[in-house]
Amino acid sequence: MSIDTEISEIFLKIANSLDILEDNPFKIRAYRNAARNISELTEDIKTIAERDDLTKIPGIGKDLADKVKEYITSGKLNYYEDLKKEIPEELVDLLAIQGLGPKMLSKLFKEYHVTNLEELETALNGEDILKIHGMGKKKIEDLRRGIVIFKESKQRVNLGIALPLAEEIIREINRIHGTEGTIYAGSLRRMKETVGDIDILTIADNGKQVIEEFTKMSSVKDVLASGDTKGSIISRNGIQVDLRVVGPGSYGAALQYFTGSQAHNVKIRTIGVKKGLKINEYGLFRGDKTIAGETEKDVYYKLGLPLIPPEIREDRGEIEAAIEGKLPNLVESNDIKGDLHVHTNWSDGTSSIEDMARKAKKLGYEYIAITDHSPSSRIANGLSIERLYEKREELESVRKKVRGIQILMGSEVDILSDGTLDYPDSVLKDLDVVIASVHIGFKMERAKMTRRIMKALTNPFVNFLAHPTGRLIGERDPYEVDLDDIFETAKKYGKAVEVNSHYLRLDLKDINVKRAIDKGTDIVISTDSHHPDHLHQMKLGVATARRGWAEKKNIINTKRFKGLSNWLNGFSS
DNA sequence: GCCGTTTTCGGCCCGACTGTTTTCAGTCG
Numbered sequence: 001m002s003i004d005t006e007i008s009e010i011f012l013k014i015a016n017s018l019d020i021l022e023d024n025p026f027k028i029r030a031y032r033n034a035a036r037n038i039s040e041l042t043e044d045i046k047t048i049a050e051r052d053d054l055t056k057i058p059g060i061g062k063d064l065a066d067k068v069k070e071y072i073t074s075g076k077l078n079y080y081e082d083l084k085k086e087i088p089e090e091l092v093d094l095l096a097i098q099g100l101g102p103k104m105l106s107k108l109f110k111e112y113h114v115t116n117l118e119e120l121e122t123a124l125n126g127e128d129i130l131k132i133h134g135m136g137k138k139k140i141e142d143l144r145r146g147i148v149i150f151k152e153s154k155q156r157v158n159l160g161i162a163l164p165l166a167e168e169i170i171r172e173i174n175r176i177h178g179t180e181g182t183i184y185a186g187s188l189r190r191m192k193e194t195v196g197d198i199d200i201l202t203i204a205d206n207g208k209q210v211i212e213e214f215t216k217m218s219s220v221k222d223v224l225a226s227g228d229t230k231g232s233i234i235s236r237n238g239i240q241v242d243l244r245v246v247g248p249g250s251y252g253a254a255l256q257y258f259t260g261s262q263a264h265n266v267k268i269r270t271i272g273v274k275k276g277l278k279i280n281e282y283g284l285f286r287g288d289k290t291i292a293g294e295t296e297k298d299v300y301y302k303l304g305l306p307l308i309p310p311e312i313r314e315d316r317g318e319i320e321a322a323i324e325g326k327l328p329n330l331v332e333s334n335d336i337k338g339d340l341h342v343h344t345n346w347s348d349g350t351s352s353i354e355d356m357a358r359k360a361k362k363l364g365y366e367y368i369a370i371t372d373h374s375p376s377s378r379i380a381n382g383l384s385i386e387r388l389y390e391k392r393e394e395l396e397s398v399r400k401k402v403r404g405i406q407i408l409m410g411s412e413v414d415i416l417s418d419g420t421l422d423y424p425d426s427v428l429k430d431l432d433v434v435i436a437s438v439h440i441g442f443k444m445e446r447a448k449m450t451r452r453i454m455k456a457l458t459n460p461f462v463n464f465l466a467h468p469t470g471r472l473i474g475e476r477d478p479y480e481v482d483l484d485d486i487f488e489t490a491k492k493y494g495k496a497v498e499v500n501s502h503y504l505r506l507d508l509k510d511i512n513v514k515r516a517i518d519k520g521t522d523i524v525i526s527t528d529s530h531h532p533d534h535l536h537q538m539k540l541g542v543a544t545a546r547r548g549w550a551e552k553k554n555i556i557n558t559k560r561f562k563g564l565s566n567w568l569n570g571f572s573s
Numbered sequence: 574g575c576c577g578t579t580t581t582c583g584g585c586c587c588g589a590c591t592g593t594t595t596t597c598a599g600t601c602g
Contacts, residue, residue: 024574025585026574026575026584026585027574027575028574029574029575029585030574030575030585031574033574033575034574034575058575059574059575059576060575061574061575061576062574062575063574063575064574064575098600098601099591099599099600099601100600101599101600101601102599102600103598103599103600104599104600133593133598134592134593134594134598134599135592135593136592136593138591138592138593139591139592139593142591142592186602197602199602225589225590225591225601226590227589227590227591228589228590229589229590230589230590232590232601242602244589257587257588258602260602262586262602265586265587266585266586266587267586268586269586269587270585270586272586273586274578274579278586278587279586279587280586280587280588281587281588281589282588
């Protein structure tokens with residue numbers, strides 16, 4: 001775990017502990033804010049501390065800066081060590097149980113000496129638990145159900161899984177009489193790499209009835225709440241889905257509100273308050289008078305702001321940029337002119353060169369690069385030099401059959417442990433596109449891994465670095481590497497770094513995209529497809545790039561073929 | 574505990590749903 005993550009998690013635990021101790025709510029929020037801002041830093045926190053710039057991080061004042069310094073130098077935080085003596089860590093973790101908040105947990109701790117999950121379950125089975133103010137039979141049942149979900153440790157769901165599921169549920173909701181404009185909101189609309197639940201918004205004037213039918217849909221396993229405007233269910237695949245029903249006049253305000261993020265909305269509301277306006281999910285109001293609500297654009301506009309794209313509503317400077325008229329003009333899916341990272345049945349893909357090329361053409365692309373693995377990737381059936389040249393022959397015959405799209409001969413070449421590449425330069429020079437990537441030797445120490453990749457980037461035939469950190473979301477941590485050095489080397493030698501669109505990778509991730517762009521490093525968004533249907537995943541990569549504030553000009557494969565060709569050959573265009 | 578074209582002190586976003594409430598507190602997003 002990186003030190004940023006460690007500090008961020010400790011601040012969160014402090015916030016939760018203080019919550020149970022019923023400390024000042026704004027102090028608690030300060031800790032949560034600081035935790036979030038630290039987890040989203042695009043620069044190493046140690047470097048920031050060395051420059052004595054910690055208080056320049058939003059939400060970090062003198063006190064928290066001192067705490068960060070203490071943790072960096074000593075590896076622990078005395079304040080938190082003391083807090084743990086007062087409130088057991090295991091107890092604080094129980095806040096993740098649905099329906100169990102700080103107030104009730106505090107009572108259970110003080111009056112029933114509950115300090116962990118086992119003791120909580122015992123207490124719930126006891127007779128006198130009902131004596132606690134606010135505890136009834138229904139509440140006990142709710143908590144038991146919450147514990148079951150907690151034990152299944154409800155994982156966050158990958159974007160690539162949640163998105164098609166949300167689309168399916170939306171189709172189901174659209175079949176309910178009287179609904180229109182059904183759309184997903186929340187972190188899904190912001191295209192976060194993982195989502196905790198699925199938020200859906202629909203327009204209807206018979207809210208109660210719509211919610212009732214929603215809770216009876218075939219995909220529902222469990223109903224958590226069902227009211228006049230809001231319903232909440234657990235779907236059969238274990239994902240929580242919340243539906244909100246609003247009238248047409250409130251659609252924009254509700255969409256803005258339910259899209260979040262929470263931090264973004266808090267700041268937006270503060271702007272409203274300063275202008276004497278009130279903003280909630282029903283609209284923007286001056287006194288009793290409605291000023292906006294029908295469209296999201298209007299809500300922002302009446303606050304004196306341009307429409308801010310959902311993907312960057314994370315309170316990472318987008319509101320300040322909007323005020324100054326400096327919002328980025330984010331790259332769009334339509335800007336993408338081709339896919340530069342695609343596998344076929346020559347290595348570990350499932351389809352032929354022709355199938356992949358035809359699908360790419362159907363998507364309207366100008367070019368596609370066929371980039372199978374190199375020999376070291378044995379499991380992936382990497383191509384020997386002989387097979388590489390055989391493949392080239394097939395590719396050339398496909399070029400004659402499939403017209404109207406440029407089919408580029410490429411390879412995803414392994415970076416070996418010493419930083420050399422898996423084919424000799426004499427072979428690399430014959431390829432149109434050379435991708436360098438790490439598939440073996442993940443456990444290398446940071447400095448060595450950084451040197452290894454930097455060396456590969458100095459090879460004159462390499463065009464870009466694929467999945468630069470090697471992470472698999474929820475499965476494998478990124479390898480240790482100094483990304484700033486990688487980005488600087490890439491820029492110096494005219495190479496790009498990839499945003500890999502595979503839903504498990506999304507690598508680079510959003511904040512690292514921003515980091516690369518801030519350094520002026522070019523980016524390629526590609527799919528790493530192993531089947532024609534995977535080419536559609538480009539939208540996930542584009543969304544990730546958008547979350548990293550990427551503009552069309554930052555993305556190499558928004559170039560037309562001629563421009564791309566110049567870039568591949570080392571000419572600036 | 575942070576922060577300042579209201580402020581170095583006094584603010585700090587807003588509403589729905591639920592259960593145990595008899596007028597509301599707790600939880601959630």
